[in-house]
Amino acid sequence: MEIPAVHLLLDRLPPGPWVFGRQVEPAPEVPNGTLVEIIDAAGRFVGHGLYNGASDIRIRVLHRGKKSAMDSPRQFLQRALAEAIRLRKRVLRLPEVTDAWRAVFAEGDDMPGLIVDHFAGHLVCEHHSLGFWNLREDIGWALEQLIPGAPIVHRMPQGAARSEGGQPGLDGAPPSTVWIREHGIEYPVELATGHKTGWFCDQRDNRQRVADLANDRFVLDLCCNRGGFALNAKRAGARRVHAVDLDEVALDGARQAAARNHLDIEFEHADAFQVLRSMQGAKVRPNLIVLDPHKLIRGQGNMDEGRRKYGDFNSLALQTLAPGGLLATFSCSGALDLPSFLGILFQSARRAERGLRLLSVYGAALDHPQRPDFPRGAYLKGALCVVDG
Numbered sequence: 001m002e003i004p005a006v007h008l009l010l011d012r013l014p015p016g017p018w019v020f021g022r023q024v025e026p027a028p029e030v031p032n033g034t035l036v037e038i039i040d041a042a043g044r045f046v047g048h049g050l051y052n053g054a055s056d057i058r059i060r061v062l063h064r065g066k067k068s069a070m071d072s073p074r075q076f077l078q079r080a081l082a083e084a085i086r087l088r089k090r091v092l093r094l095p096e097v098t099d100a101w102r103a104v105f106a107e108g109d110d111m112p113g114l115i116v117d118h119f120a121g122h123l124v125c126e127h128h129s130l131g132f133w134n135l136r137e138d139i140g141w142a143l144e145q146l147i148p149g150a151p152i153v154h155r156m157p158q159g160a161a162r163s164e165g166g167q168p169g170l171d172g173a174p175p176s177t178v179w180i181r182e183h184g185i186e187y188p189v190e191l192a193t194g195h196k197t198g199w200f201c202d203q204r205d206n207r208q209r210v211a212d213l214a215n216d217r218f219v220l221d222l223c224c225n226r227g228g229f230a231l232n233a234k235r236a237g238a239r240r241v242h243a244v245d246l247d248e249v250a251l252d253g254a255r256q257a258a259a260r261n262h263l264d265i266e267f268e269h270a271d272a273f274q275v276l277r278s279m280q281g282a283k284v285r286p287n288l289i290v291l292d293p294h295k296l297i298r299g300q301g302n303m304d305e306g307r308r309k310y311g312d313f314n315s316l317a318l319q320t321l322a323p324g325g326l327l328a329t330f331s332c333s334g335a336l337d338l339p340s341f342l343g344i345l346f347q348s349a350r351r352a353e354r355g356l357r358l359l360s361v362y363g364a365a366l367d368h369p370q371r372p373d374f375p376r377g378a379y380l381k382g383a384l385c386v387v388d389g
Helices: 073-091 130-134 136-146 158-164 201-211 228-235 248-260 272-279 300-320 338-352
Strands: 005-007 018-020 034-039 045-051 057-063 100-105 114-119 122-127 152-156 169-171 178-182 185-189 218-222 240-245 266-269 288-291 326-331 356-362 381-387
Touching: 034 057, 034 130, 045 130, 057 073, 073 100, 073 114, 073 136, 100 178, 100 201, 122 130, 122 136, 130 136, 136 152, 152 158, 185 228, 185 248, 201 228, 201 326, 201 356, 201 381, 218 228, 218 272, 228 240, 228 248, 228 288, 240 248, 240 272, 248 266, 272 300, 288 300, 300 326, 300 338, 326 356, 338 356, 338 381
Parallel strands: 005 034, 122 152, 218 240, 218 288, 240 266, 288 326
Antiparallel strands: 018 057, 034 045, 045 057, 100 114, 114 122, 152 169, 178 185, 326 381, 356 381
16 A cells, blocks of 8 residues: 655654644645654655645554564554443443443544544444544444444534535444433433534543532532433432523433433523523522533634633622532633633632632543653643531
């Protein structure tokens, strides 16, 4: 197999999994989404990657090292996928506590632009790289060798298609609903057609951490999606749980989950901002609030707007909390780093005129490994705080 070459404008391959357009010589003869050899400015081979001239992320680096590593792309993919799945099964032993886990976490597993989630024997591949989308047949073959018989769905979301110069797509026929199990609770998941791949595996450990604090509390779960925080809190002994979301489909899934697990939860289809404002004058206010909004910052283009929204959200939540109450607040915006998020949180406390103490910092579950040369991989960040009495 002959692999085209793309030349860097640098005398070395920069650290990290992404090489940007300003660092690469134009290569109009190379089709977008092509597997390429990477050659530095001195003419030396330095690795392989997926090239896309339509994206500012010009090359997604697959490996650094031997030229022979890509003699068989299928075998290379199989080895990389096997290593990722081995981590989840043998090291982390995730199947012992859940049948919903992230099998491949893109840059964290040296497969930049590819996410694979396992849901009760089904696999959903989410492609944020045109190159991986073009390789989906080989990815499917490799996954079949590793998890035989698992139905596979490939998805390219609209945002990724825009940034990669491709078309959003769905390859495969996902079932209407699959029930997953996590820490003894069952949830309905619509594979590849709802938010992301269908379920937020990254919050698995945090749902347990927050539930550990929920006993005998009034819990308000905002942007509850399928009810993960709400159901765990109620099972852990919360006195009352009120769960809110503006997405009717997600909220209906949460109701189904509550019924199936015999948990009594109040659900409300509403805007979280309005719910917080309405509760501030209530006689009984929540003493544990979970705030887990969708991604409010897509990139530098809406950074200021997104920071304001995070600030407004947290100010209202802090104003609503009962004295001595707990706030578990999250951001899944990769462009916003942890120090900035914590800065917004403490600014929100000043605006709300509430004393605030930070108790703990949260991140993504263990099936979301990080590489030190890619800090953006730590996209999920959370904080547990207590307000003064």
